Amino acid sequence: xxxxxxxxMPQFFDRYINQVEEESLMEGLENALQILKQIDIEKLKSIGxxxxxxxxxxxxxxxxxxxxxxxxxxxxxLRFSRNDKTELxxxxxxxxxxNTTANSRTIENLIEELITVRVSTLFLFKSFDSxxxxxxxxxxxxxxxALALGFVIVGHQKHHLNVIKEKYESLI
Numbered sequence: 269x270x271x272x273x274x275x276x277m278p279q280f281f282d283r284y285i286n287q288v289e290e291e292s293l294m295e296g297l298e299n300a301l302q303i304l305k306q307i308d309i310e311k312l313k314s315i316g317x318x319x320x321x322x323x324x325x326x327x328x329x330x331x332x333x334x335x336x337x338x339x340x341x342x343x344x345x346l347r348f349s350r351n352d353k354t355e356l357x358x359x360x361x362x363x364x365x366x367n368t369t370a371n372s373r374t375i376e377n378l379i380e381e382l383i384t385v386r387v388s389t390l391f392l393f394k395s396f397d398s399x400x401x402x403x404x405x406x407x408x409x410x411x412x413x414a415l416a417l418g419f420v421i422v423g424h425q426k427h428h429l430n431v432i433k434e435k436y437e438s439l440i
Contacts, residue, residue, distance in 0.1 A: 269293040269393070269401055271419060278410040284423030285416060293401075293415060296422040297393060301386045303429070304379065311437065312375045320435040325365060327436055330428050331378040332370035333361060335385055341421045342389045344407055345414040349400040358408035393418050 270291050277285065290296035317326045325333065344356055370378065393401070396414060404413045 269396075269398075269415060269418070273402065274413060274416045274419065276411060278407075278412040278416055280408060280410060281412060281416060281420050284427060285419040287423040287426045288419050290422070293393060293418045293422075294390075296419065297386070297390050300422045300425050301383065301390065303425075304383050304386060307379060307429075309375055309379060311440070312379075312432070314440050315432075315436050317371060318436070318439040320439060324435075326371060327432055328370040328373065328375065328378055329365055329368070330432060331375070331382060332368045333365060334425055334428050335378070335382050336364050336368075337361070337424055338382075338385050338389060338421050341417045341424070342385075342392055344412075345396075345417040346392060348403045348405045348412075348417070349396050349414040351400075351403050353405050355406040356408070389418075389421060 270293070271285065271288065272291065274285065288296050290299060312327050315327050317328070319326055340359060347354065347356070393414075401415045401418075402413050404411050406412070407417075
């Protein structure tokens with residue numbers, strides 16, 4: 269379950285895969301979980317509902333987006349691991365973002381849900397054997413493996429936590 273086993277490297281999704289420093293998927297997922305467990309909740313709470321530009325998501329919206337995206341990527345990985353060759357569409361993240369209750373929830377509750385989803389994702393990927401993890405199908409027009417989707421999950425979290433750090437922490 270290593271990044272070097274991803275072949276082909278899927279366009280669009282590579283932007284997240286390439287952000288993952290770990291070569292091992294399981295190490296990447298575990299490290300990403302530890303980051304979530306150590307997140308500075310008070311700092312996120314102090315940002316509140318501020319946005320760095322008009323039309324951008326709040327921190328709560330971003331956390332909800334990470335949760336939603338992880339569930340979708342894990343579902344795709346499950347289907348591919350089971351050798352389902354059905355081509356899967358993309359999803360409209362803006363539509364999802366407009367139809368949540370994220371801003372009426374607490375940061376603590378959102379982080380708790382994200383940690384719970386990550387633990388579930390870890391169990392899912394641990395259940396795959398060396399053949400299942402390499403099974404591929406087409407998603408969003410790209411050939412992608414269950415393995416690559418696991419790395420997308422890790423890189424997507426890293427990307428959005430970096431956005432929070434770079435764009436939102438200055439609003440405190």
